[in-house]
Amino acid sequence: DIQMTQSPSSLSASVGDRVTITCRASQGISNYLAWYQQKPGKVPKLLIYGASTLQSGVPSRFSGSGSGTDFTLTISSLQPEDVATYYCQNYNNALLLTFGGGTKVEIK
């Protein structure tokens, strides 16, 4: 199995701060990496795919980067509506579809 390790597991930041979440794959997955946002009590939403391509309608303050085993999700200026848990997901192989453990983002 490919393990997806996210860090940190939670963070607290101020409105306007730059926030970075990392995701590490236990083996190379090229750029088959997606990021999802799940707001409290809500359904997950696709934010980014192909490691860096923004899904339609997602604010431009969100960005993704990385390839191979190391990936990052960045929120350039944290907003109150960004309070959520963020998950990375590897999708390079139908036999090995795995999510990271999640990163809970809160406002300080």
Place this chain on the structure above:
Amino acid sequence: EVQLVESGGVVVQPGGSLRLSCAASGFTFADYTMHWVRQAPGKGLEWVSLITWDGGSTYYADSVKGRFTISRDNKKNSLYVQMNSLRTEDTALYYCAKGGGSIRTSFLFDNWGQGTLVTVSS
């Protein structure tokens, strides 16, 4: 607008069986790989199973292999999962999710239903 509506979640005893359904609308259902993803209470996301557009290929997480069977009816725009030999650890909110629009993105989830809750308890 894509809509995915799950149903069938109930309280069931360990060892029991259950069939979940997902009614799809707002897109050409027969063109897309479809998935089940679950989330245990207070926990993270876990992919469960996928079925390709024509039902020709199915894949399962190791945790459900041999117990769950995914299927689809493209004429009815519906996705199903038959869940047998249920365990307490299968307790979760089960989401139906649509795969992306290309071969490259079919294994990600670009639209999700609201989920249906399965509780396995004696």
